[in-house]
Amino acid sequence: MIGKDIIFIIFAVITVGSAALVVFSKKIIYAAFSLMLSLFGVAALFVFLNADFLAAVQVIVYVGGILVLILFGVLLTVKISSDNVISHLSQRIWGSIAAVGMFVLIFIAITRTNWTILDKSEDVVYYPQSEAIGIQLLTNYILPFEVASILLLAALIGAMFLVRPENK
């Protein structure tokens, strides 16, 4: 049990620390790689929550898809050597105050609420979830499933339409 806790703490620190690096790194390319580490950490946290399928999807979709997309965006638009990605000082100060205040509010709400949770103190049984997800997708969630496919098609056509060349 203690070894599991140690591994969990390591991944939690990696996740939150890389998220902080995304915010505070001066160069946009460092922020992109920190974001990759943070998304990996979130995938590891999913494993601790018995979400094996979502952990795999997180790695494939976020790290393999969205992050490559973001890196291409960085390479196509920004001079890598330019380091003026951080805004003015006053904006940073007010943003930090707002963020800290928001975190304090959320933390108070978390600690003061009486959650009715299941007893997960000892010996959590982990089991594969892909079968249950598949059954749910084709029964209760069939309408969101179809709507999601239409949304993806619309996003695909829209993105291609937006970046087409100017001259016909």
Next chain:
Amino acid sequence: MITLEVFLTIGALLFVFGILAVVTKRNAIGVLMGVELILNAANVNFIAFSFFTDTGIDGIMIALFIFVIAVAEAAVALAIVLNIFRNMQTINVDEIDSLKK
């Protein structure tokens, strides 16, 4: 150690850092990274609630659809950013102010 409150706190931290990235980055792609962090924070919360309470598999299904929306958002937003760069030669969000002139 692995309790609901810990996961909610991690989610809150990710959300706050995402908000901070959206607010303080000058680069439009940095803003997009902040949005991805916010969506991940929501996912962590959904899956934590799905694991620690008796709501069954609903949290996981909602997280799955959040993935779909995140992908669509990233693709369209990056297409818009590339278009802005082609038209204005910059993607710093404080310099894209031609509507003010």
